[in-house]
Amino acid sequence: MADDTPTAGSSIDWGLVRDSVARRNAAMDEAFAGHGPWADAVLRRRAEALAERPETGDDRPLVPLLLARGAATLYGLDLRHLAHIVPMPRLAPVPGGAPAMLGVIAVGGRVMRLFDLDRLCGGAALPLPGGERGEAGYAIVLRTGSGRPAALRVAAVERVADIDPPRAAAPPEAGGFVRSITADRTAVLDMTALLDFVKA
Numbered sequence: 622m623a624d625d626t627p628t629a630g631s632s633i634d635w636g637l638v639r640d641s642v643a644r645r646n647a648a649m650d651e652a653f654a655g656h657g658p659w660a661d662a663v664l665r666r667r668a669e670a671l672a673e674r675p676e677t678g679d680d681r682p683l684v685p686l687l688l689a690r691g692a693a694t695l696y697g698l699d700l701r702h703l704a705h706i707v708p709m710p711r712l713a714p715v716p717g718g719a720p721a722m723l724g725v726i727a728v729g730g731r732v733m734r735l736f737d738l739d740r741l742c743g744g745a746a747l748p749l750p751g752g753e754r755g756e757a758g759y760a761i762v763l764r765t766g767s768g769r770p771a772a773l774r775v776a777a778v779e780r781v782a783d784i785d786p787p788r789a790a791a792p793p794e795a796g797g798f799v800r801s802i803t804a805d806r807t808a809v810l811d812m813t814a815l816l817d818f819v820k821a
Contacts, residue, residue, distance in 0.1 A: 683784060686783075686784050686807075687700055687703060689759070689773075689775040689778050690778075691776055693744065694739065694808050695779070695805075696808050696810055697784060697809040698761065698812065699810070701812075702812045705761075706760070706762070706778055707759065709726075710726045710760060720740060721736050722734050722735065722736050722737075723735045726772060728760065728772065733762070733770035735771075735774055736772070736773055736819055738774060741818075742795065742796040743794070757776070758774055759774070759776075760772040760774055761773045763819065768819075784807070787802065791809075797814060798810055
């Protein structure tokens with residue numbers, strides 16, 4: 622059996638080496654130019670990955686929202702504008718208040734107005750089974766900065782989710798505080814407009 626192992630005295634066919642290197646370089650040039658079998662494989666894997674990735678329409682970052690439920694609507698609230706979530710505390714009514722304002726509550730030693738989120742968005746307010754007490758639901762305390770402290774009353778707090786809000790504006794009947802409505806009918810709130818209203 623012949624031994625093909627190179628020996629110290631064997632010569633290297635540099636012509637074959639140069640041809641082999643040239644073929645490899647040509648294949649790499651084709652791949653980087655978008656041609657050839659390597660590029661075809663890369664593009665095929667890219668197409669498969671895009672097919673598996675949910676379509677968002679562009680590369681806009683997802684927005685983390687708190688999903689909270691009202692009487693009949695699921696709302697999305699931007700987490701950056703929320704301070705606390707507490708079970709409904711004792712509610713003291715305020716005669717002559719705005720229709721959406723249920724009264725005042727105390728959270729962490731601070732007295733603040735409590736607004737019903739459904740009423741703010743054009744719906745009917747949740748019932749208060751305890752009369753002047755608000756056992757049902759939760760109060761979401763807003764970050765109002767130097768403005769008057771305020772909270773929103775909701776029926777339930779579900780979860781935090783990263784959502785790509787639709788670009789299309791919500792229909793007029795959704796009210797001035799709903800920025801858009803997602804495919805699963807979540808009403809994404811316009812927190813800037815809402816905060817301007819409750820801080821006034």
